[in-house]
Structure formats: structure tokens, C-alpha cells
Amino acid sequence: MLTVEEFLAYSIHLEAEAAARFGELADAMENGGNKEVAELFRRLANYSRMHLADAQARSGFRDIPKLEPQDFVWPDLESPESAAIWGADPMLGRGEALQVALAAETAGHDYYKSVLDTTDDPEVKRFAAAFVAEEAGHVAELKKWIAAHETGKTGTAD
Known part of the structure; x- marks a missing residue:
């Protein structure tokens, strides 16, 4: 990642x-x-919308490149935080759904971490570090949900 x-x-x-x-x-x-x-x-979804709004706000005065979906280079086929589409199966169990969410949030975290670790631009580093911290919180929250599920608790893990 060369530029902000x-x-x-x-x-x-x-x-x-x-x-x-x-x-x-x-x-x-x-x-x-x-x-x-x-x-x-x-x-x-709301967390992602907040991140989206943050990125859009930071881009307000910048000339952001207009990229088509095929122009993005991701570590996998889709953008890292796109949860597996099979997760929309209404027959999916709670534990499986939580694993789908964890995989997506972990991939998002790892993506931003790789940007943080590989960029030389101090401003990109600062932005990436903020996104890494936010994604780490989401991963931690999902791990609590999974632990609660595995012990037979229902509802939220809060």
C-alpha cells in the first residue's frame, strides 16, 4: 500500500x-x-458501516482512485472481511454462524495488519493501526460469543 x-x-x-x-x-x-x-x-454490519463512514470522512478532501471490483487485489477471491456467502443459509447453526463471522473479522484484521506491517507511509501506518485495533476488538467479541456458545449459554456473551 503506497498511498493513503x-x-x-x-x-x-x-x-x-x-x-x-x-x-x-x-x-x-x-x-x-x-x-x-x-x-x-x-x-x-453497523461496525463495518462506522468504519466505512470513517474511511469516507478521511477521504473527503483527497483524490481517491475510482477502482472497479476487478481492480482490487485481495489475499483471497473476495475482500477480506466479506463473510462466506454460505453463511446466509438459514439452516446454519449458531456455532457455525459465529465461526463464519469470526473468520471474516479475523481476515479483516489480518488484512489491515499486513498493510500496517508492509507500508512505509507514516500516514497509512496510522490509519491502518486504527483499523487493526478496531478489528481486534471485533475478533475478541466474537471469541467471547463462541466461548459462551460452547459452554451452552444462549443470548449474548456480554
Whole structure:
């Protein structure tokens, strides 16, 4: 990641896709009667929307490159934080849904961490560090949910 503008273009795309996918997962869980996990997925979608708004606000006065979906180079086929589409299966169990969310948030964290570790630009480092910290919080929250689920607790892990 060579410039802040490139970082912001990638972040805007990544967070928009994550918000959309978590919204789809929330809808699927709600339709399947799993209201607690639906609420969690909605919370994660909202986190992604907040990150998106932050990236958009930071890009306000900058000339952000207009990239087409095929122009993005991701570590995998999709942007890192796009939860697996099969996670929208309404028959998905609670534990599986939580694992889908954890995988997406971990991939988002790892992506921003790789940017932080490889960029030489101090401003990109500062932005990436903030995104790493936020994603780490999401990963930690999901691990609490999974631990609660594995001990038979229902509802939130808060």
C-alpha cells in the first residue's frame, strides 16, 4: 500500500462489502429464528458501516482512485472481511454462524495488519493501526460469543 488514497479506496470497498454481507447474514439468521445471532450480525454490519463512514470522512478532501471490483487485489477471491456467502443459509447453526463471522473479522484484521506491517507511509501506518485495533476488538467479541456458545449459554456473551 503506497498511498493513503489507495488505502482509503481499499478500506471503503472492504467495509462496504462487509456491511452488506453481514446484513445478509443477519437477515438469514432472523428468518431462521436465530434472533441473538441476527443481532450480533447486525452489530457487525453497523461496525463495518462506522468504519466505512470513517474511511469516507478521511477521504473527503483527497483524490481517491475510482477502482472497479476487478481492480482490487485481495489475499483471497473476495475482500477480506466479506463473510462466506454460505453463511446466509438459514439452516446454519449458531456455532457455525459465529465461526463464519469470526473468520471474516479475523481476515479483516489480518488484512489491515499486513498493510500496517508492509507500508512505509507514516500516514497509512496510522490509519491502518486504527483499523487493526478496531478489528481486534471485533475478533475478541466474537471469541467471547463462541466461548459462551460452547459452554451452552444462549443470548449474548456480554
